[in-house]
Amino acid sequence: MTLAVDHxxxxxxxxxxxxxxxxxxxxxxxxxxxxxxxxxxxxxxxSEPRVMPDVGMFAAADQVTVAAHDxxxxxxxxxxxxxxxxxxxxxxxxxxx
Numbered sequence: 434m435t436l437a438v439d440h441x442x443x444x445x446x447x448x449x450x451x452x453x454x455x456x457x458x459x460x461x462x463x464x465x466x467x468x469x470x471x472x473x474x475x476x477x478x479x480s481e482p483r484v485m486p487d488v489g490m491f492a493a494a495d496q497v498t499v500a501a502h503d504x505x506x507x508x509x510x511x512x513x514x515x516x517x518x519x520x521x522x523x524x525x526x527x528x529x530x
Contacts, residue, residue: 434514437521438501444530445494457528458490461497464524468500468517475507 445453445461466485473482485496501521508514 434501434505434508434518434521437518438498441521441525441528441530442494442498444525445497445528448530450490452530453490453493457530458493460524460528461493462487464520465493465496465500467520468497468504471513471517472500472504472507475504475509475513 441461445457448457462485469485470482473480485500488496501517504517505514508517
């Protein structure tokens with residue numbers, strides 16, 4: 434999972450500001466929030482997940498990286514990993530980076 438996420442994050446960091454403003458950063462934040470939500474649900478079932486804050490378009494790549502690494506630590510099955518990788522691939526395609 435790390436390679437796919439790191440590739441997406443690197444592409445976001447290299448993207449021009451205009452691309453980030455046109456939706457790539459919002460797509461990355463949405464992915465980071467979903468990955469963080471999944472990690473929290475696995476770590477603390479029954480607890481309400483906290484929402485990752487929007488700290489700006491230039492931090493979106495780092496937020497994706499942190500959320501993905503947190504999720505990778507708590508994944509329990511190949512199916513969960515495959516689902517997370519699919520989310521990353523879909524987000525990268527929508528972000529067009």
